[in-house]
Every structure is written in C-alpha cells, then in structure tokens.
Amino acid sequence: MKNSLSLEDIxxxxxxxxxxxxxxxxxxEAVAQTILSAEKDGSVSHGLFxxxxxxxxxxxxxxxxxxxxSLHKVTKAVLKCGGDRSFAPLIHKMYLNELxxxxxxxxxxxxxxxxxxxxxxxxxxxxxxxENGLIGIACTSYLPVVSPFGASEKLFGTNPISFAWxxxxxxxxxxxxxxxxxxxxxxxxAARDGHELPVGAGIDANGNATTDPNQVLExxxxxxxxxxxxxxxxxxxxxxxxxxxxxTSDTTEENNIDDGGPPLGGQxxxxxxxxxxxxxxxxxxxxxxxxxxxSNLKGVRMPGKRRHINRTSLxxxxxxxxxxxxxxxx
Numbered sequence: 648m649k650n651s652l653s654l655e656d657i658x659x660x661x662x663x664x665x666x667x668x669x670x671x672x673x674x675x676e677a678v679a680q681t682i683l684s685a686e687k688d689g690s691v692s693h694g695l696f697x698x699x700x701x702x703x704x705x706x707x708x709x710x711x712x713x714x715x716x717s718l719h720k721v722t723k724a725v726l727k728c729g730g731d732r733s734f735a736p737l738i739h740k741m742y743l744n745e746l747x748x749x750x751x752x753x754x755x756x757x758x759x760x761x762x763x764x765x766x767x768x769x770x771x772x773x774x775x776x777x778e779n780g781l782i783g784i785a786c787t788s789y790l791p792v793v794s795p796f797g798a799s800e801k802l803f804g805t806n807p808i809s810f811a812w813x814x815x816x817x818x819x820x821x822x823x824x825x826x827x828x829x830x831x832x833x834x835x836x837a838a839r840d841g842h843e844l845p846v847g848a849g850i851d852a853n854g855n856a857t858t859d860p861n862q863v864l865e866x867x868x869x870x871x872x873x874x875x876x877x878x879x880x881x882x883x884x885x886x887x888x889x890x891x892x893x894x895t896s897d898t899t900e901e902n903n904i905d906d907g908g909p910p911l912g913g914q915x916x917x918x919x920x921x922x923x924x925x926x927x928x929x930x931x932x933x934x935x936x937x938x939x940x941x942s943n944l945k946g947v948r949m950p951g952k953r954r955h956i957n958r959t960s961l962x963x964x965x966x967x968x969x970x971x972x973x974x975x976x977x
Contacts, residue, residue, distance in 0.1 A: 648968040657695065657964060658683045664698055664977055668705035669712040670734075677736040681767045686964050688954040692832030693768045695966055695974065700766060701734065702977050704908030710734060710764050718742050723753050727892075730763035732911055735787075738763055739772055746918050747779045754923030758916040759891040765789075766909035769809035770823040770951070772916055777811035777819030782919040785809045786883040788896045790903065790910055793827045793868045796877035799854035801867045804896040805831050806883040812938075813921065815931050820938060822950035826880040827868040834860045834868065839969070886915045 652660070661679035666672065678701060686694035704710040714733035718741075721727050726746055730738055738760055750756035765787045776783030789804030807830070809823040825831075828848040837844055838860035849863030850856055857863060870876035888895040893913025894902070903910040921930040942949050 649965040650968050650971050651963040652966050652971075653963050654683060654687060654961075657686050657966075660974065661695065661698055664702055664974055665705065667977065668702040670705055670710075671713040673740075674712075674714065674734055674737045677740045678734050678767075681736040681771060684771060685768055686966075687958055687960075689957040690768055690954075692830055692836055693766075695970060696832060696836065697766050698974055699977065700906075700908040702908075703906040704734075704764055704904075707904050707906035707908070709904045709906060709908065709911065716741060718745060720749075721759075723749060724756050726756065726758045728758060728760045730760055732762050732764070734909075735760070735763040735765040735914060736767060736771075738914075739775070743772065743775050743916075746916065747776065747781060750776075750781055750918040750920055751779075751923075754920045756918045758914075758918075760914040760916070761891060761893050762911055763914060764909040764911055765914055768823050769807050770811070770821050770954070773809040773811035773823070774819055774821050774951075776916075776918050777813040777821065780813050780920070780922070782813065782921055783809070783811040784917040785914065786887050787914040788884050788887045788899065788912055789831075790900045791867075791896045792831055793870055793880060794850070795881070796870055796874040799850060799867075802897055803827070803870070803877075803880040803884060804899075805868065806880040806887075806896075808879070808883055812934065813931075814935070814938070818951065818955050820949065820951060821954075826870055826876050826883060828871045828876075829868060831868070834863055838864060839967075887913050891915050 658679050661682040662675050665675035665678055682694050711732040714731040716731050716733055716738055717729045719727045728738055728742055746756050746758045769785045772785045773783030786808040788806050791801035793803040794800055795802055805825040805827040807825045812820040843858040844860050846858060849868045851862040851866040870880050884895045891913040899910045899912050
C-alpha cells in the first residue's frame with residue numbers, strides 16, 4: 648500500500664521528525680531538503696526511507712543535536728572541515744560555496760570532511776559544483792557490507808562515487824553510483840517489498856550465491872564488475888578515510904553505535920575548473936560534441952537524465968504506507 652504526499656508534505660514531515668528527534672533547526676532544514684530532493688528525483692532508497700535512521704542517530708547521541716562545524720583553509724587549494732558529528736548535508740550547505748570560490752580562483756580545490764554522518768546520495772554535492780561551472784568528484788565510505796573480489800568476508804562499504812561535468816547550455820552530466828553491485832538501500836527495499844535481487848548481487852553468510860535480499864543482508868554484497876569494482880571500492884576507502892584523516896569502513900564499524908543510522912566518518916570532495924585547467928574559453932566545445940554523440944547512440948540513457956525529468960513533475964509522491972506509519976510512530 649502507498650500514500651500520496653505533496654512535496655511540501657514530504658519536507659514538513661522530514662523537518663518535523665528531525666526536530667522532534669532533537670536536531671537544531673538549521674541541521675533539520677538541510678537534511679529535510681536532501682530528503683525532499685531524493686524523493687523528487689525518484690531516489691526512494693535515499694529519501695524518506697532514510698528518515699528513521701536519521702532520527703535514531705539523533706536519539707542515540709551519535710549525531711550532535713546542535714553541531715558547531717569548523718572550516719580551516721590549509722592551503723589555497725585545501726579546505727579542511729571538522730563536522731562536529733553533524734549530518735553531512737549541513738556541511739554541504741555551509742561550506743560548498745567556500746570550495747566553489749577557492750576553485751574558481753586557483754583552478755582546483757579539495758574539501759576534506761571529518762566526523763560527519765553521510766546517509767544520502769552524493770549527487771547533490773557534485774551537481775552543485777557543476778551548476779557553478781566546476782567539475783565535481785565526491786566519495787564516502789560506510790560500514791563493511793561488501794566482500795572484496797575473491798573473498799567471502801565483509802570489508803568494504805558500498806563506497807559510492809559521484810562525478811559531475813558542467814554544461815553551459817544544458818543540465819550537468821552527473822552520475823552517482825555505489826561500487827557494490829547494488830546500493831544497500833535498494834537491497835533493503837527489495838527485502839521489504841519481497842523482490843528478488845539480480846544474480847551476482849550478493850552472497851549469504853556462508854559465502855553461497857543467492858538472490859534473496861534477506862540472505863544478502865545477513866551475508867554481504869559483491870562489488871560490481873568483479874575485481875574492477877573491488878579496486879574502485881578500495882580506492883574510495885583510502886580517499887574518504889586516511890586521506891581526509893578518517894577511518895576506513897572496518898575501523899568505522901568498531902567505533903560505531905549500532906542505532907540503524909549512518910556511522911560517523913569522512914568525505915572527500917574534489918572540484919576542478921575546466922576553464923582554468925584547459926586554458927580555453929570554449930572548454931566545453933569538444934565535450935559537447937562527445938556528449939551529443941554519446942546521447943544519440945541507440946539504447947544509451949544518459950546519467951542523471953531521469954532525475955531531471957522527474958524534477959519537472961509537480962505531482963504528489965507515492966510513499967510506502969508501512970514506512971509512513973513507522974515515521975509517524977517516531
């Protein structure tokens with residue numbers, strides 16, 4: 648069963664739930680907007696589905712109810728943020744503009760973030776950079792739910808990565824993907840709704856292949872593309888962990904409060920100015936030729952296109968009734 652909610656209803660529900668969990672208004676606004684954007688874009692696994700986890704992390708004390716993040720300019724190119732145990736959307740709201748300013752000045756910039764709980768999609772960060780004429784790359788780690796290629800023991804998080812390319816006269820080109828075969832939220836929704844997973848998505852606790860999402864949740868996901876996805880996941884563990892002065896997924900788990908919400912960890916965001924790096928005013932010329940050729944190939948669906956189509960709709964959003972009842976009970 649599903650209930651129909653307006654966009655305003657979704658935002659208000661998220662904001663009210665977060666403030667009832669004890670969050671300060673500014674943090675609740677940032678997270679509620681992130682949840683609304685996910686629902687509007689059709690990313691149900693990162694919208695209201697995440698709200699109980701956000702709430703639980705506030706109630707358990709893992710996430711700071713009234714955080715006081717800080718930003719330190721290490722060099723002209725490196726900004727270092729101490730998140731003070733906040734939800735990541737608050738940091739993005741506060742400091743992405745600082746990254747944009749410094750990158751437009753010198754051509755490249757990094758925002759290194761520590762002590763945040765990241766529970767959302769990554770595209771909002773990179774798309775914001777692209778909408779300001781910059782190339783964006785972002786990644787974050789999680790808790791061990793993925794076995795490295797060839798192993799049958801969890802070590803990696805789902806370890807998503809997002810990339811955004813700016814376009815002068817069109818929507819940015821953006822992808823946001825887990826390096827696991829599926830995002831964990833998609834597996835959880837499949838288990839809730841009684842759907843099977845694709846072959847090769849995961850293995851059970853004994854290392855046997857299975858398409859049962861409940862058995863995968865008890866066991867582990869596999870990386871996409873075998874050793875290739877596994878190596879990308881390893882890269883993200885290092886970029887979003889040690890490089891930003893944070894922990895890798897396995898160590899994050901050792902220090903995590905198991906409240907059903909996101910762990911505290913790090914995020915790596917890289918911004919680049921195509922105009923400064925290429926040295927060309929028409930830096931987009933060759934890119935547009937390539938993008939147009941790619942998009943015109945039969946069978947190709949450009950990343951992010953569906954999100955932008957969904958955004959044009961003003962219709963109500965259909966939300967799982969059991970999920971809504973769970974949220975209301977909070």
